[in-house]
Amino acid sequence: MLQVPFIRQHKERVLKGLQLRNINDAETLISQVLQLDEDRKKTQGTLDEILAESNKISKEIGQLFQQGETQKANLLKEKTGKLKEDAKRYSDQLNEIQEALTNLLYQIPNIPNKSVTPGNSDEDNVEIFREGDIPVLSKNALPHWELAKKYDLIDFELGVKITGAGFPVYKGKGAKLQRALISYFLDKNIEAGYEEVQVPHLVNEASGIGTGSLPDKEGQMYHIGKDDLYLIPTAEVPITNLYRDMVLKESDFPILNTGYTPCFRREAGSYGAHVRGLNRLHQFDKVEIVRIEHPDQSYAALEGMVDHIKGILRELKLPYRILRLCGGDLTFASALTYDFELFSTAQDRWLEISSVSNFETFQANRLKLRFKNAKGKNELAHTLNGSSLALPRVLAGILENYQTDAGIEIPEVLRKYTGFDLIA
RNA sequence: GGAGAAAUGGCAGAGUGGUCGAAUGCGGCAGUCUUGAAAACUGUUGAGGGUCACACCUCCGGGGGUUCGAAUCCCUCUUUCUCCGCCA
Incomplete structure (x- = not known):
């Protein structure tokens, strides 16, 4: 959430930023905010005066009682009735x-950060880096959902039976490969200095609001009404809320932290061929990295996170590219986001496997996450996070890109x- | 799940209706002393709103209430601790 003083001081920048996100009534929105803030100050000023007066009288009454001047005190009491009424009215209004x-x-x-370019959708994202050889596969190469069936790695129908669509069951070497990836990712992150944490998979409303997931993504999250808890859509929520x-x-x-x-996502209304197999699920696994940074360091940290993820994909020998998201595709809380996509040869398409973002103070403001700066004043910290990595699509990419006539080879670093x- | 106790500033811990935003100790910061450090001593040290700056207002787990006045009394929720029960 933006800070009102910031909006007031940098009105033009805020408007430009919102336009970059294709928010058409930005002007109205901002002037409403500023007007409401003015109203707030005025109302609070009035309320404060009333309270000051009432406090003064109370003190006087206290003194009179101590001096034994009961009659005078009782007289003074009568004056407070109207003040109380007024205070109530202004306080309600203020609320x-x-x-x-x-x-x-x-x-x-x-x-958005200065470097974010205009655009309406993912088609306008800017590719800034590409690496890795795209393997040449044989004619009878299969998409991962066929491979999963062929080698009995993942059972989608079984998941439908016990839960519903989008909740796959991993089996045998499929399960082991996924677990191997999780361990590998975690180990790489720990090696890079991230401290591992194991956090709850259900969060309360305050945590959802803290990261900006609520109310923005209300419909995307599973909500447990009985206990008023949300299943996490990403580890970002519990880890950042730490x-x-x-x-x-x-x-x-x-x-x-890593x-x-x-991760649980409702993904309402997404069906069809492009979400087949592991491409889009209601429940999937992810290893996340989260950083809390000094404002001066956050963009260097963001670059560091990008480099770190590059290193992992390089080791896995998977072809990937990095996109800088355009204004229209940027997520709600982010100032700058890089998406990592790996190329799936068998599907002949790019699959998003990581999203690395700097939220600057947007989350910190909601989280009340501050630090004492050199001047001794409290200042909002910067928060960042990234996937390192999302499991299903990496798994899909490995199955598809590493398939040979003999079976699916396992990347060297995972063995x-x-x-x-080999999965044969 | 049942019974009881508690929740106060970075931490510990006083405070049971009237200058209490809150004693005291520790910690932090600044200074004196010292070649430097430690010790000792002195001062300082919560957050938010508001203001050019003051003034002023709000906050003693959350919410509501009683009262002229609440950290203090009442209701409620949450959390923690102790005992019992259950249990991976």
Whole structure:
């Protein structure tokens, strides 16, 4: 969530940023925010005066009682009735204004970084890097859902039986390969300095709001009504919320965490061929990296995260590219996002496997995640996160790109985790 | 799930209706002393709103109530601890 003083001071920049995101009524939205904030100040000013007066009288009454001047005190008491009424009225009004203001601010996404280019959809994203050889496969190469069936690695129908579509069952070497990937990713992250955490898979509303997942992605998350908890759509939510309501020291930076969790997404209305197999699921596994950074360091950190993920894909010998998301495709809370996509030869298409973002202070403002700066003032920290990596599509990419007539080869770096080097 | 106790500033811990935003200790910061450090001593040290700056307002787990006045009383929720029960 943006800070109102920021909006006031950088109105033009905010408007430009929102336009870059194709928000058409930005002007109205912003002027409403500023107007409401003015109303807020005015109302609070009035309320404060009333409260000050009422506090003064209360003190006087207290003194009179102590001096035994009961009669005078009782006289003074009568004056407070109107003040109380007024205070109640203005306080109610203030609450209304504040609620309206908050609701408005919840609707405003983050302001894109300078480097973000205009665009309407994923087609306008800018490819900034590409690496890895695209393997030449034999004529009878199969997509991963066929391979999964052929080698009995994943059973989609069984998942439908016990839960529903989008909840696959991994079996045998399929399950082992997935577990190998999780261990490998975690180990790589730990090696790079990230501390592993295991976090709850259900979060409360405050956590959802903290990362900007709520109310923006309400419909995307599974909600458990009975206990008012949400299944996490990504480990970003619980891990980032570890630092909610904190005032850090400058020496605490940087904070690096990694964690493996399943992720749950409702993905309402997505059906059809392009979401076949592992391409889009309701439950999938992901290893996440999260960083809490000093504002001066956050963009360097973002580049560091990109390099780190590059290193993993390089080791896995998978062909991939990096996109810088355009204004229209940027997620709600992000200022700058790089997507990693790996090329699936058998499907002849790019699959998104990681998204690395700098949220600057957008989440920190909601999280009340601050640090004491050199001047001793509390300042919002920057939060970042990235997938390293999302499992299903990496698994799909490995199955598809590593298939040979003899079977599916296991990437070299994974063999110590799988204990086998071929799925045949 | 049942019974009881508790929740106060970075931490520990006083405070049971009237200058309490809150004693005291520890920690942090600044200074004196020292070649430097430690110790000792002195001062300082919560957050948010508001203001050019003051003033002023709000916050003692969350929400609501009683009262002229609430950290203190009442209701409610949450969390923690102890005992019992159940249990991977």
